[in-house]
Amino acid sequence: MTLQLTDEERGMLAGEQGRATKKSMEILVALGEIYGARRLIPVRSVQVAGVSYDNLGQAGLEFLEEMAADGRVRVLTTLNPAGMDIESWRELGIDETFAERQRRVIEAFARMGVIPTCTCTPYLSGNLPRFGQHIAWSESSAVCFANSVIGARTNREGGPSALAAAIAGRTPGHGLHLERARVAEVTVQVEARLVDETDFGALGFVLGQALGARVPYLTGLDPDVSLDALKALSASVATYGGAALFHVEGVTPERPAPPAERLVVTRAELDRARDGLSDEVAPDEVDFVSIGCPHASLDELARIAGLLRGKRVLRETWIHLARPLRDVAERAGYVRAIEASGARLACDTCMVVAPLRGRFRALATSSAKCVYYSRGKNNLRVLLRSIEDCLALATTAPAGAER
Amino acid sequence: MSGARLTGRRIHGGRARGAALVSSAALSFFGGVDPESGVVTEKDHPLEGRSVAGRVLVFPHGKGSTVGSYAIYRLARRGRGPAAIVNAECETIVAVGAIIADIPCVDHVDIGQLPDGALLEVDADRGIVEVVDR
Numbered sequence: 001m002t003l004q005l006t007d008e009e010r011g012m013l014a015g016e017q018g019r020a021t022k023k024s025m026e027i028l029v030a031l032g033e034i035y036g037a038r039r040l041i042p043v044r045s046v047q048v049a050g051v052s053y054d055n056l057g058q059a060g061l062e063f064l065e066e067m068a069a070d071g072r073v074r075v076l077t078t079l080n081p082a083g084m085d086i087e088s089w090r091e092l093g094i095d096e097t098f099a100e101r102q103r104r105v106i107e108a109f110a111r112m113g114v115i116p117t118c119t120c121t122p123y124l125s126g127n128l129p130r131f132g133q134h135i136a137w138s139e140s141s142a143v144c145f146a147n148s149v150i151g152a153r154t155n156r157e158g159g160p161s162a163l164a165a166a167i168a169g170r171t172p173g174h175g176l177h178l179e180r181a182r183v184a185e186v187t188v189q190v191e192a193r194l195v196d197e198t199d200f201g202a203l204g205f206v207l208g209q210a211l212g213a214r215v216p217y218l219t220g221l222d223p224d225v226s227l228d229a230l231k232a233l234s235a236s237v238a239t240y241g242g243a244a245l246f247h248v249e250g251v252t253p254e255r256p257a258p259p260a261e262r263l264v265v266t267r268a269e270l271d272r273a274r275d276g277l278s279d280e281v282a283p284d285e286v287d288f289v290s291i292g293c294p295h296a297s298l299d300e301l302a303r304i305a306g307l308l309r310g311k312r313v314l315r316e317t318w319i320h321l322a323r324p325l326r327d328v329a330e331r332a333g334y335v336r337a338i339e340a341s342g343a344r345l346a347c348d349t350c351m352v353v354a355p356l357r358g359r360f361r362a363l364a365t366s367s368a369k370c371v372y373y374s375r376g377k378n379n380l381r382v383l384l385r386s387i388e389d390c391l392a393l394a395t396t397a398p399a400g401a402e403r
Numbered sequence: 404m405s406g407a408r409l410t411g412r413r414i415h416g417g418r419a420r421g422a423a424l425v426s427s428a429a430l431s432f433f434g435g436v437d438p439e440s441g442v443v444t445e446k447d448h449p450l451e452g453r454s455v456a457g458r459v460l461v462f463p464h465g466k467g468s469t470v471g472s473y474a475i476y477r478l479a480r481r482g483r484g485p486a487a488i489v490n491a492e493c494e495t496i497v498a499v500g501a502i503i504a505d506i507p508c509v510d511h512v513d514i515g516q517l518p519d520g521a522l523l524e525v526d527a528d529r530g531i532v533e534v535v536d537r
Contacts, residue, residue: 023503
């Protein structure tokens with residue numbers, strides 16, 4: 001055994017600080033040994049995924065309630081989206097039984113001191129680590145954003161290992177916590193001007209296919225690239241390749257040496273990837289439009305409000321966001337513009353984790369990550385389109401539809 | 404007739420005895436195993452149609468969603484979980500599942516030495532897997 005524990009940690013593992021701490025330490029020590037960690041490192045911030053009852057099931061709920069008996073988090077810990085809007089779930093067509101169980105999941109987390117932010121963008125809702133800080137996050141898009149854009153350090157945790165880190169206040173020090181795993185492995189020269197979020201989604205797909213989980217060093221991107229574009233890239237890279245870190249020349253804060261191995265990405269490849277992220281769907285077939293994967297930012301909400309102001313949506317349209325941002329968006333007048341159009345602002349949840357199977361046939365979305373889960377989990381046919389194109393579709397009546 | 408005695412690495416302690424259920428392919432507990440019955444449901448999987456309940460489950464490593472850890476826990480709570488888990492190379496999903504479900508688990512074992520159906524004894528505290536009767 002190479003993992004060295006402090007006296008306090010040995011006591012925690014032996015059960016001196018309660019059952020949940022003991023269970024948490026068992027998880028962290030086992031993972032530390034599997035991956036060759038030398039010690040546990042204190043963390044300052046945790047993001048816990050595995051919240052939707054649709055994914056957890058009764059067993060997950062039972063586990064969480066058991067942990068909540070005496071488990072309390074030691075550090076700032078926030079929560080991933082749930083399977084429904086905690087307040088307006090009826091409007092989203094969620095049934096009573098599901099809602100009751102989902103509420104129990106949230107309550108178990110809350111008893112442990114986990115703040116039920118219910119968002120996949122913790123960095124937009126009060127859980128913002130600093131450069132170089134060790135954190136333990138699950139939610140693959142947020143992990144990739146935190147490592148790449150912020151320069152914080154986290155492995156790609158699962159729900160239980162992140163919760164264990166929160167309760168123990170520690171995580172095994174291996175992988176991306178160590179300098180050597182953070183170096184770039186392949187220089188990727190992007191020979192295209194990336195226009196909207198679908199381009200960044202397509203780039204994530206190309207990187208995932210070509211590199212798997214290897215760390216890219218991207219050149220050729222506009223140094224003025226938006227955070228929203230990097231949010232889209234983070235989600236797509238993590239979905240299609242499993243990488244938890246990328247570097248962008250002149251943009252991201254870690255400045256590794258550009259690797260000798262090179263890959264060139266052309267406009268044609270991006271277009272091919274983007275086409276592959278859509279199915280054969282006639283625009284008239286689209287009965288569901290969904291934006292906000294990862295959850296929409298204030299900039300995106302401003303864009304969406306601008307596009308919907310004075311219009312009516314004629315197909316079911318959901319915009320996903322964190323509840324705290326909804327409050328701010330309300331002050332800015334975005335909420336009124338969006339809701340007056342008939343589009344729904346669905347807080348606390350998203351189309352990836354909500355129980356949607358069988359409710360819709362064809363989806364238009366601006367998110368490459370959402371494409372993957374909509375196809376695999378919810379059995380939908382999809383169109384990947386920019387926010388502008390998605391909302392143009394939403395406000396156009398399908399041919400032959402009743403007005 | 405008794406056979407091999409293999410030494411590996413303890414992932415989660417405990418002792419168990421049971422008939423081996425051996426898979427040459429990785430296993431996903433979320434979506435690949437029916438959570439109520441313990442029967443493997445993944446299409447074209449070597450264990451498709453067979454139940455993991457009460458068996459010493461031998462497979463190379465886990466795969467799929469990290470929700471799989473909860474699925475292992477759910478099986479165990481229903482009394483349909485494996486008696487023990489033996490892996491070639493354990494990863495996060497199975498390790499965390501075994502720990503929260505309290506299932507003895509050992510890895511770094513040459514699983515090719517473990518015949519399907521053989522009676523195995525697992526002493527996970529010491530990392531030992533023994534073929535008691537084949």
